[in-house]
Amino acid sequence: MHTAIDIDASLRRFWELEYVNQELHRKPENDEVEQHFLKIHTWDPKGRYIVELPFKDPNKQFSDTLTNGNSLNDALRIGPKNHGKEEVKTTALTTQEVILLSxxxxxxxxxxxxxxxxxxxxxxxxxxxxxxxxxxxxxxxxxxxxxxxxxxxxxxxxxxxxxxxxxxxxxxxxxxxxxxxxxxxxxxxxxxxxxxxxxxxxxxxxxxxxxxxxxxxxxxxxxxxxxxxxxxxxxxxxxxxxxxxxxxxxxxxxxxxxxxxxxxxxxxxxxxxxRNQRAQEFMADLPGIRITEALPFQHSGCNYAGPFILKERSGRNARKIHCLSAS
Known part of the structure; x- marks a missing residue:
């Protein structure tokens, strides 16, 4: 059993059902922005993209537009205008405390x-x-x-x-x-x-x-x-x-x-x-008999200490004895 289906009619009917009939409400500000964009954005013959700055005109400085009471939107000519209303300016004052010294x-x-x-x-x-x-x-x-x-x-x-x-x-x-x-x-x-x-x-x-x-x-x-x-x-x-x-x-x-x-x-x-550090002399090498293995008492030395003055007794006729200690 074969059924003939019109594909073009079905697709057209699908898109007609999905389409929402809603008109785009444009505001005057949108038109101004679009015109401003088209005016300052151009292409040169070499293919470069050029954007013109609003304060490039020597007869109209960006700082002058603010001091004359115009807002930033008026200087750029986009957005709602003030229609003769002056901009509210804010002034910041910096104070410094003065300390009186004696x-x-x-x-x-x-x-x-x-x-x-x-x-x-x-x-x-x-x-x-x-x-x-x-x-x-x-x-x-x-x-x-x-x-x-x-x-x-x-x-x-x-x-x-x-x-x-x-x-x-x-x-x-x-x-x-x-x-x-x-x-x-x-x-x-x-x-x-x-x-x-x-x-x-x-x-x-x-x-x-x-x-x-x-x-x-x-x-x-x-x-x-x-x-x-x-x-x-x-x-x-x-x-x-x-x-x-x-x-x-x-x-x-x-x-x-x-x-x-x-x-x-x-x-x-x-x-x-x-506070420079003083030079210190290096100690000499140890004698060979002190670092060579040997039998006990094969090498001996004598160390002296003293003298120590000793008193046999106190009082008159006390005798002093000088004592030396050796090891």
Whole structure:
């Protein structure tokens, strides 16, 4: 039995059933984008694909389009336009906090030597005192700096370095307990007559100098602390880490001193020049009788030790005996 099937009619009917009659709704923006694409995309005779940039026109800069109130879409001539509406601009302001430094802190940033800084501070204090003396009529002539002026300048610099302990200082002056996060909470502390924070300790009855009994507290991140360490390291002929740590503890109690000293010593060129290893002589070869197999007591030697001075008895007419030991 044979059945004739019209294949063309069946395929046409299949596609007509699958076709969805839906019209494409185009917006004006789609037409603008398509026209813009066709305008800036071209092919040259050599077959190269060329795209024109919107700010290639010298009469119209890209930055000018933004400053004139036009949006980015208007500059590219695509998308919806603002129709006369101005673009909302945002302005970002960058603020920087200005930290006012004290005269001593400003001087510490310009000077790299502890001795020079103390002398400059001493001359500044002298200038202030001479201005006061001129107004009061008690001006006296003095050429060089005195010990008292140098000591007053040194105390002034150390007081400025201890400003980070100001809260602890105020609590100690009011006889109140320190805060739990204070660096001085685990240490015995006192306030000297010069107004400096120092280690208390239990060495008041000793005959040690006052600086050794009560070292001065210093912060680890202050520039004055760095200058003091560099000065003491040069004054003590560039010692090593352990020796320099002991020397510093006799005058100052620096928080995190070992790390600071380690960095200072490792960056010191003179220290590395002084610690060159000395040449060591090679030992001679051992004698043949010491490394050759032999019978017992075939080769013998004598080792001496002494002399040891012995007393037979104490008192008058005591005799001394010199004893030698051999093996």
């Amino acid at each position: 005269p001593i802190e400003a001087l510490a940033q310009r000077v790299s030597s502890w001795t020079k800084m103390v002398r400059i501070a001493a001359y500044s204090l002298r200038f202030i005192q001479r201005i006061k003396a001129i107004t009061s009529g008690t001006l006296t002539n003095c050429k060089g700096l005195t010990f008292e002026e140098m000591q007053a300048a040194r105390i002034l610099c150390l007081q400025d370095a201890q400003k980070c302990f100001k809260n602890d200082y105020n609590l100690l002056m009011e006889n109140k307990p320190l805060q739990s996060r204070s660096q001085l909470i685990k240490l015995s502390r006192i306030i000297s007559k010069d107004g400096l924070l120092q280690v208390g300790g239990r060495l008041d009855n000793s005959q040690l100098p006052a600086d050794v009994k009560h070292p001065i507290f210093l912060p680890k991140s202050h520039s004055i602390t760095r200058m003091i360490l560099e000065h003491e390291h040069a004054s003590n002929l560039h010692p090593g880490v352990s020796a320099f740590f002991v020397i510093i503890r006799q005058k100052y109690w620096v928080f995190g001193a070992r790390n600071l000293i380690r960095n200072l010593v490792h960056n010191c060129i003179k220290f590395f020049r002084q």
